[in-house]
Amino acid sequence: MQNYTMEGRTYRYYGQEAPLYPFGYGLSYTTFRYRDLVLSPPVLPICANLSVSVVLENTGLRDSEEVVQLYLRWEQSSVPVPRWQLVAFRRVAVLAGRETKLSFQVLAEQRAVWAQDWHLEPGTFTLFAGGQQPGQKTRAPSEVLSARFSVTGTARPLRGC
Numbered sequence: 001m002q003n004y005t006m007e008g009r010t011y012r013y014y015g016q017e018a019p020l021y022p023f024g025y026g027l028s029y030t031t032f033r034y035r036d037l038v039l040s041p042p043v044l045p046i047c048a049n050l051s052v053s054v055v056l057e058n059t060g061l062r063d064s065e066e067v068v069q070l071y072l073r074w075e076q077s078s079v080p081v082p083r084w085q086l087v088a089f090r091r092v093a094v095l096a097g098r099e100t101k102l103s104f105q106v107l108a109e110q111r112a113v114w115a116q117d118w119h120l121e122p123g124t125f126t127l128f129a130g131g132q133q134p135g136q137k138t139r140a141p142s143e144v145l146s147a148r149f150s151v152t153g154t155a156r157p158l159r160g161c
Contacts, residue, residue, distance in 0.1 A: 028131075030060025030096065037129050037145040046120050046153030047161035050106040054129045054145065056092060057099035065093045066131050070104055072111065073134070075124040075148075078155075079115045084134055087127075109158055111151065118158040122151045 036055040044050060056068060068091075071084040088104045111125065112118040128134045130144030 028060075028064055028066070030058055030062045030064040032064075032066050032094070032131055032143075033057045033059045034130055034143050034145050036101075037127075037147050039127060039147050039149045042148075043150045043152060046122055046151055046156060047108050048151075049108055050127070050149060052088075052104040052106060052127060052129065053101060055099055055101050056094060058094040058096055061096055063093070063095045065091055067091050068102055069128075069130060069132065070106065071128040071134055072106065073126040073128070074111075074113070074121075075126060077113055077123070078121060079113050081113055084128065085110070108161055112158045119155055120151070120158055120161065121155045122153050124148055124150050 034054055034056060036053070038053045040051040040053075041048075052070060054068070056066060058064060058066075067089055069086060070088040072087045073084040074081045087106050087110045090102065090104070092100060092102065094100055106127065108120060109118070112120055126146050126148050128144050128146045132144060134144050134146070136144075
């Protein structure tokens with residue numbers, strides 16, 4: 001085998017074709033609403049971690065669980081990268097009519113790209129938070145919030161942080 005690229009071989013690199021059963025696919029007995037997605041800081045140094053918070057509200061009539069998923073998208077990269085990459089998820093039980101605030105950390109290493117070695121690049125990124133992948137079409141309604149953040153500094157090897 002000489003071609004080690006993953007393009008066209010996994011759901012992360014299918015291009016415009018959506019997978020039949022994407023990560024997080026399924027139905028729920030209730031409905032959820034996402035709001036107040038906050039990225040801190042919105043501009044961070046190349047080796048810094050990103051803090052993320054989002055509020056999840058159970059707007060339905062039943063107690064239920066939701067798998068909250070965070071995806072990262074590189075807006076520009078020097079090498080091919082996935083359309084988006086799962087960087088965090090958490091199963092959360094929320095009582096009917098209640099809400100909970102969730103906090104996550106997106107580590108610098110999760111922004112690393114492979115080009116003969118793992119390295120970090122400056123640029124603009126989009127973070128998605130919701131109960132499904134960005135742009136996913138399902139029979140059960142679910143939202144995905146998004147927010148952008150920037151990374152400053154010069155590109156460097158991940159081990160240099």
